[in-house]
Amino acid sequence: MTARRVVIVVTGLAVAATGGLLAMTKSSWTATVLSALAAVAAVGVAVWAALPGSSSRPETSIRVSGSGPARSGPGGSANTGLTGPVTGLRGSMDVERSGAADASDGGNASSGINLT
Structure with a gap:
C-alpha cells in the first residue's frame, strides 16, 4: 500500500472517530462538530497532496541506432540522435552510431x- x-x-x-466522539456530545454543537470533522479531513488531504504521487506513465526505453547525417543552416538546429523534453521523462535512452551533425x-x- 502506498504512502x-x-x-x-x-x-x-x-x-469517523472524531465524528463518533463528537456525536456523543450535545446536539446543539452541530456547527462545532462539522467544523472539527472538516478540519481533520483538511489536514489529512493536505498531507496526502504533499506526498509524491506515482506516475501512471510506464517507463519507456528509447533507442536510436545508425542514424544518418544532419546539417543545420544559420540559426537552425540539427540532431542525428534524440531530441525531447526532460520533463516527465521515465525510462532509459540509448543512442549508438549516430550520424555526423554539422x-x-x-x-x-x-x-x-539533446534534452530541452
Missing part, C-alpha cells in the same frame, strides 16, 4: 541526446 493510500485511509478513520554554417548540432 498516499495510507494517509487517505488514516484520514477517513480519523474523521553546424558549420552557424547553427546548433548534436549527434547524441
Whole structure:
C-alpha cells in the first residue's frame, strides 16, 4: 500500500472517530462538530497532496541506432540522435552510431541526446 493510500485511509478513520466522539456530545454543537470533522479531513488531504504521487506513465526505453547525417543552416538546429523534453521523462535512452551533425554554417548540432 502506498504512502498516499495510507494517509487517505488514516484520514477517513480519523474523521469517523472524531465524528463518533463528537456525536456523543450535545446536539446543539452541530456547527462545532462539522467544523472539527472538516478540519481533520483538511489536514489529512493536505498531507496526502504533499506526498509524491506515482506516475501512471510506464517507463519507456528509447533507442536510436545508425542514424544518418544532419546539417543545420544559420540559426537552425540539427540532431542525428534524440531530441525531447526532460520533463516527465521515465525510462532509459540509448543512442549508438549516430550520424555526423554539422553546424558549420552557424547553427546548433548534436549527434547524441539533446534534452530541452
